[in-house]
Amino acid sequence: MIKAWKLMRVMLKMQLSLAGKSSMEKASYLLFGLAMIPFGALILFFIQGLISNMYQALAPSGNESVILGLLFVMMTFFFCFVSIGTVLSSFYFAEDVESFIALPFQPYQILFGKSAVPFLSLYGLNSVLLLPSLIFYGLASNAGALYYIYAFVIWVLIPVIPFVFTSIVLMFIMRFANVSKNKDRTKVLVGLLGFVFAIGFNVLIRLDSGGEGGELAQLVTEQNAMLQLVTKFFPPAFISSIALTEPAAFTGILYFLLMILLSVGAVIMFLTVGQQVYFKGVLGLSGGKRGTFKEKNVQKHIQEQPILYSLWKKELRIIFRTPTFFTQIVVQSLFLPVFLIILLIIDPSSPLTGLGGQMEGMEDKKVILSMFGLTVVALGINPASFSSISRDGKSWFNHLYLPIPASKVLLSKLLVSFFMNVLSLVLLSIAALFILDIPFMMWVLWFILSLVMSWFASIAGLMIDLYNPKLNWTDEREVFKGRFVGLVPLAVEAVLFGVVLLFLWNMEAVQGAVNVSIILIALLILFIASAHIGLKRLTKAKYYKIN
């Protein structure tokens, strides 16, 4: 076990060290931390209001434990969802996995070390959401010291079981996935699990809480029913809730001890299963399939193409073939529209369905402005754009010695992010035209505006990445994980278009969807022109200095 601890310390140091990061990067972490303070305060304020209101409403009927139950179920969902990505990345996809396998470590020791970073990331979430919630609940219920002691221990233990559960399921999946011949394709499928899980969970809750809505009392009972149903699948949430509602009673103590016992048991099970299964999933994972040779397949690839098209094709091939890029870029671009479509299909009574009909009472101008506003938010974070340069990683230097002008390389990358946005727009159009019944003319205007907006969003993302790329990654996930740069273009766009939309919304002189669209397009073209000038300057200053 001493060896496992030592290994964990080394792995933590490697992943979390700030060594080699520029002072600018360190400063940006600090700035981000400071910027998060008001946001954090807002979350705290929101949680406090929610818990005290719910407590006041539920305590008279003795149902206040429902708050804790709901909280723990929610946290379990978050922990499982986050763990799918972090566990896969740390246990299987990180480049350093193979170098540890060559060292004389037991599988459980490597697994123990590899768990540190994903596990710590759960505590981040745990500290932001659960810790204040438990304190607010304590305050609302006037709890004694014993509650806080229990709450602290449960706070420490609560991520253990979801983490172990997710890891074990993934270890089994990867053990069989590794048998398959096309490793990359399997990795993509496993990477999709997170999205399937999120959609599945949502569908489950929606189907279960479906019904006509109606009176408040009925809704409360229905939600209770749903909660009981959901806690049935999450016993630790049930046990923790009881322990915290009656801390001094015998049942409370019993359930508290049971929770400790279960968590310890889970860790032992994790290491035991890991010892047996982990290496079976990880050994040989980095290899790939070598096909049988067919001369005509070689010949068909030999063709002359314009360099811009060749670059664009290369980028797309890399995105579609690299499991992490595929899940982070392609799936994420398609996630929101597909999610929307699925939700609308399974819940036809949703207030969104038949939006077109409801729009009739609204001014055309305001309809198009609202639709455009939503597009800004939906397309604002485009992972293809803010990973444009970083995706190349240590291969970036290849662009520098090849005789390709910087402008062409960057244009090909812009076209790739634009293409990804177009994919989401097409899917959103299907939802808009066929499910939401948006009038055709409105759709045309929105589609044109969104296309132009996408170009602007793609440049904004590219500029941010060109300014501060992350090339020294060991696992492709680092390009997206913990990089807050993706939020910068969204913030810029939100401020810029927020002002424009507010102005146009209130301007009496401008009426009609067509007029307002023309003004928006003119403004967008102006913004794009300025962005292109900015990009040109940035290219001159940075392109050949990225290393």
Place this chain on the structure above:
Amino acid sequence: MIEINNISKSFAGKQAVKDLQLSVPDGKIFGFLGPNGAGKSTTIKMMTGILPIDNGSITMNGIDISKEPMKAKHHFGYVPDRSDIFLRLKGIEYLNFIADVFEVPKSARKEKIEYLTKSFGIYEALNDHIQTYSHGMRQKIVVSGVLLHDPDIWILDEPLTGLDPKSSYTLKEMMREHAAKGKIVFFSTHVLEVVEQLCDEVAIINDGHVQFKGNMSEMKQQFKEDDNLERLFLELTQND
């Protein structure tokens, strides 16, 4: 002809290359030697346009790499010291991409791809992703890509690392043939036997500047006639 005129490069206050002066005439295989951290890679990166030059200039066949980078880059082919690039592309996709970059006409690229990859024994792996290649195969595909557009100047950074004896022999033969046609092969290496076998001229660089430049016999004359290259190298590069 490669002309390197008093180039310098600093990183965060530390000077990696100081006033380096070197000229490589046509028709030569030129070995570029030096211990780790001597400034070899930095010099090659400046020659190929990967790193901007702080002071001085570099010309390839009379074209300044800083002033006319696109034109200069068409005159050389560069094999970097790392071959784990474009791993998600298939071998043939990589070669076709490089041929597009250098605008190699279709008939010539077909012929070249077949000739090079068959010489290196990787033709039948062209449909597989580069990720599935061994280190040596990756090196071969990169070398094949570089030679596709038939550049006048070959700049090779540790080109023989990872190659099996047959491919290593093939590449060395290609280098000799290229130089015999009056063109330049500029390569860096740590393998002194290869330098002795292959090079017409060598330069030894240490601590950012050239310690010695000349042909093998001049080198031996300047030092002890009977010494081997290894001993000479150690003597030249020891930092006292």
